[in-house]
Amino acid sequence: MSKKHLDAPRKPRLAVFKFASCDGCQLSLLDCEDELLAVADAVDIAYFPEATSTMQPGPYELVLVEGSITTPHDRQRIQQIRRQARVLVTIGACATSGGIQALRNFRDVAEFARIVYARPEYIDTLATSTAIAAHVRVDYELRGCPIDKQQLLGTLAALLHGRRPPLPRYSVCEECKRLGHVCVMVAHGTPCLGPVTQAGCGALCPGCSRGCYGCFGPKEEPNTAALSAQLATLGVDAAARTRLYHTFNAGADAFRKAGEA
Amino acid sequence: MKRLHLEGLDALFGALRGAGYTLIGPRLRDRAIVLDELESAAELPIGWTDREQDGGHYRVAARGDDARFGYVTGPQGWKRWLFPPQEVLLRARRLGQGMRIEAATVEAPRRAFIGVRACDLAAIAVQDRVFVHDPGYQARRAACFIVAVNCTEAGGTCFCVSQGSGPRAGAGFDLALTELCGDGQHRFLVEAGSQVGATLLDTLDAVEATAADHEALEAGLARARGQMGRRIEHEGLAAALREHLDHPYWQKVGERCLGCANCTLVCPTCFCAEVEDRMSLDGSEAERVRHWDSCFNLEHSYVVGGTVRTSTAARYRQWLTHKLAHWETQFGVSGCTGCGRCITACPVGIDITAEAAALRQA
Numbered sequence: 001m002s003k004k005h006l007d008a009p010r011k012p013r014l015a016v017f018k019f020a021s022c023d024g025c026q027l028s029l030l031d032c033e034d035e036l037l038a039v040a041d042a043v044d045i046a047y048f049p050e051a052t053s054t055m056q057p058g059p060y061e062l063v064l065v066e067g068s069i070t071t072p073h074d075r076q077r078i079q080q081i082r083r084q085a086r087v088l089v090t091i092g093a094c095a096t097s098g099g100i101q102a103l104r105n106f107r108d109v110a111e112f113a114r115i116v117y118a119r120p121e122y123i124d125t126l127a128t129s130t131a132i133a134a135h136v137r138v139d140y141e142l143r144g145c146p147i148d149k150q151q152l153l154g155t156l157a158a159l160l161h162g163r164r165p166p167l168p169r170y171s172v173c174e175e176c177k178r179l180g181h182v183c184v185m186v187a188h189g190t191p192c193l194g195p196v197t198q199a200g201c202g203a204l205c206p207g208c209s210r211g212c213y214g215c216f217g218p219k220e221e222p223n224t225a226a227l228s229a230q231l232a233t234l235g236v237d238a239a240a241r242t243r244l245y246h247t248f249n250a251g252a253d254a255f256r257k258a259g260e261a
Numbered sequence: 262m263k264r265l266h267l268e269g270l271d272a273l274f275g276a277l278r279g280a281g282y283t284l285i286g287p288r289l290r291d292r293a294i295v296l297d298e299l300e301s302a303a304e305l306p307i308g309w310t311d312r313e314q315d316g317g318h319y320r321v322a323a324r325g326d327d328a329r330f331g332y333v334t335g336p337q338g339w340k341r342w343l344f345p346p347q348e349v350l351l352r353a354r355r356l357g358q359g360m361r362i363e364a365a366t367v368e369a370p371r372r373a374f375i376g377v378r379a380c381d382l383a384a385i386a387v388q389d390r391v392f393v394h395d396p397g398y399q400a401r402r403a404a405c406f407i408v409a410v411n412c413t414e415a416g417g418t419c420f421c422v423s424q425g426s427g428p429r430a431g432a433g434f435d436l437a438l439t440e441l442c443g444d445g446q447h448r449f450l451v452e453a454g455s456q457v458g459a460t461l462l463d464t465l466d467a468v469e470a471t472a473a474d475h476e477a478l479e480a481g482l483a484r485a486r487g488q489m490g491r492r493i494e495h496e497g498l499a500a501a502l503r504e505h506l507d508h509p510y511w512q513k514v515g516e517r518c519l520g521c522a523n524c525t526l527v528c529p530t531c532f533c534a535e536v537e538d539r540m541s542l543d544g545s546e547a548e549r550v551r552h553w554d555s556c557f558n559l560e561h562s563y564v565v566g567g568t569v570r571t572s573t574a575a576r577y578r579q580w581l582t583h584k585l586a587h588w589e590t591q592f593g594v595s596g597c598t599g600c601g602r603c604i605t606a607c608p609v610g611i612d613i614t615a616e617a618a619a620l621r622q623a
Contacts, residue, residue: 038542157540166537170522170558173608177526178346178553182291182336185608187319195521195608209291220559221573223519230317230609 012061012160015047017081019067019074020101020129024146025092026050026066035153042160058084062159065138068094068101068129068251075126075135082136087159090132091152093145097217098251100145101129105251131251140165143198145215145248151200168199169220172212175203184211191236191244196222196254217249224258263467264474265438267447270302270329272465273408273436277373280461282406285342286375287335292321294335296342299375305329314417314601316610327447330376330440333416334600338529339374339381343401344388347552350536355545365548369400376410377434379427380419380600384529386433390592391532406457409434413441413481415488418601420614423492426598428485430454436462441477450474491604491614493597494621499586501621506578510623514616515574517609522555524603524611525580530588530596533561556580585617 016026030051032039046056063085069075082088093099104112105128113120132138140159142151155165168174172194176183184190184206192211194203198219205212218224228241236244245259265273277284284299289306299305306321311332313320324331349365377385385407392398409430412421421427430437435458439450450470453459525531535554540547554561557576562569570576588596597613604612 035542042542153542154539157542157544160542161540161544163538163540166539168558169560170555171520173521173523174526174553174555174558177523180295180337180341180346182293182295183319183523183606183608186317186606187291187293187321187336192608195519195523219520221520223516223573226517226519226609 011042011044013046013056013059014043014062014064015058015060015084016050016064016066017047018050019065019078019095019132020070021067021092021094021099023050023066025095025142025144026064028091028147028149028152029064032149032153039153039156042156059086060084061086062156063088065090065095065132066092068098068131069126069135070101070104070129071125073124078132078135087139088132088136089140089142089155089159090138091142091147093143093215093217093248094129095132096141096143096252097131097249097255098129100248100250102251103246104129105256106246129251140167142167143200143216148200148202150202170199171195171219172197172199172201172203172206172216175199175201176206179203179207181206182209184209185230185234189234191231191234191240193227193244196224196227196258213247214245214255215248217252218254222254224254225261228258228261262470262475263451263462263465264470265449265451265465265467267449269449269465269467273461274299274302274375276461276464277406277408280371280406282371282373284373284375285339287330287332289321293319294321294332296335296337296339302329306332310414311335312414312416314605316418316604316612317606317608318417318610319605326442328440328442330410330438331414333412333414333419334378334380334602336527336602336606338384338527338600338602339377340384340388340529342372342374343385343398343405344392344532344534347550348397350549350551353547353549367397367400369397369404371404371406372401373406373408375408377407377430378410378412378600379430380421380424380598381529382407382409382430382433383421383424383426383598384600387530387592387594387596387598388532390594391530406461407434407436407454409437409454411437411439411478411482412485413439413478415485416601416605418491418604418612419485419489419599420491420493420601421599422486422489423495424595424597424599429482434458439478439481441474441481444477448474450478491601491612493585493599493614493617495595498617498621499589501623502582502586502617505620505623506582508620508623510620511574511578512572514577514611515572517611518557518573518577519607519609520557520573520576521608522557523606523608524613525555525557526553527602527606528584529600529602530584530598531555535561556583581613581616581620584613
């Protein structure tokens with residue numbers, strides 16, 4: 001591994017930036033409650049408007065980026081942030097795939113603006129919502145809507161000590177089986193995206209007898225064609241399959257294509 | 262062979278609890294028969310069955326009687342109680358410039374497994390060989406008391422007969438029960454398979470089984486055998502699989518396979534694990550954790566330079582050939598006991614018996 005770890009002599013400086021998003025993922029950091037003091041001890045929180053009014057200029061050893069790129073201004077801003085960041089980690093479905101707002105990618109955004117706004121000419125927006133990685137190099141991705149708190153802490157701990165963050169690329173099914181959950185698809189006939197979705201959430205929805213809705217985005221080499229065929233036999237028609245794939249990770253290639261198939 | 266009346270089951274549970282065992286057995290949860298801690302025989306899935314199983318399909322249903330063990334094989338095997346999904350192997354603490362490493366304490370509570378089917382006894386015997394040098398497994402294994410239950414009905418995906426593992430519990434149990442309840446007399450036939458089992462059986466109010474009991478047992482086993490719709494033809498299979506490593510058929514399976522790893526995780530003999538190091542934020546403490554992994558994951562075959570098995574077809578081939586051919590070479594037994602869980606648990610219903618047959622004829 002390259003010198004990606006944060007072996008600075010002083011405390012590594014952490015910055016959190018936000019693009020088009022709901023703030024839920026950066027709140028996961030504040031939601032660390034029991035570990036928050038340890039986080040504050042381990043890093044110097046240099047820029048985190050959600051948490052503190054102190055805003056120190058870069059460069060930063062570690063930058064967390066939430067949200068997707070939806071405006072020309074943000075397209076510029078992410079370039080500046082990348083230049084300030086030694087390690088850049090994207091957090092959440094918006095930053096890693098474009099988020100729910102990537103549904104705009106399938107429609108005419110200029111028409112939306114005309115319908116919604118009294119003065120559409122004031123709206124300066126891009127036709128698409130795209131992932132941060134579509135614009136700059138990203139070192140690590142934390143998936144999910146929202147991200148998983150333990151994955152965030154595990155990633156911070158690993159980066160602080162020069163180790164690769166433990167971010168599995170395999171399926172949600174693996175977490176289900178480790179936890180002993182009953183398979184909602186096999187035992188109940190409930191449509192579930194678990195077999196094509198990346199693990200990391202702790203199989204929250206199947207653990208509540210709900211189908212996975214894919215908020216962690218596609219797993220490694222997802223076989224959406226085979227899953228779609230099975231969903232069809234469970235009575236999920238093409239329109240419903242599109243709705244299933246096209247939610248929080250509609251902008252992720254595999255889910256976009258599966259929803260268009 | 263002895264015979265216990267229905268209330269004898271409560272006595273058996275009580276005796277095991279009295280001997281300090283935690284009872285692990287079947288119960289109905291989330292519309293499935295799962296293995297869990299039990300306090301009493303009243304928590305068994307009374308009157309439920311899960312015979313309705315097929316590729317990617319599992320349903321529970323009321324039986325219309327009050328059988329305690331009227332289900333077949335639920336979605337989980339016993340491996341999670343012997344080879345836990347996650348286990349801390351060691352802990353480390355930073356001390357100045359160095360560190361102190363401590364082996365994790367092995368947790369091996371006395372557990373009684375209630376309702377182990379013949380296919381799962383065979384699976385435990387397989388993992389006994391796999392984990393022969395694993396102190397945690399060995400300690401947990403030594404601390405368990407096994408109450409097997411013979412199968413008098415088969416589930417939709419069962420094929421233990423062709424694997425030579427069932428439906429009758431042959432060895433590897435302390436007590437083996439056969440539930441008989443079809444003829445108006447609800448009773449259990451009991452056989453001891455170990456000295457510990459025999460000693461415990463002596464404390465129960467059991468009588469000698471009659472000729473009619475023996476007949477009912479044989480009739481039940483014959484019914485289970487007769488209900489099995491799947492089989493694997495073993496003659497020449499391993500050789501055929503080894504010859505067909507480059508056959509295009511693997512690609513066809515690869516197109517259907519989700520690579521989700523469900524088959525390997527529900528398989529009672531699959532033992533792959535990954536080891537992960539975790540650290541506290543301040544770096545003062547670390548732990549090494551082993552958790553279930555699967556040969557269907559890309560990282561599983563990652564070595565310097567990349568992943569060795571780069572296609573789903575290659576990963577499916579790895580699993581199937583290991584299970585049905587190379588396992589024999591490695592451990593001296595087959596890796597498949599015919600429980601059928603991989604078929605039921607595959608969300609798209611890939612069937613090991615059908616794939617083995619297709620590859621054999623390919």
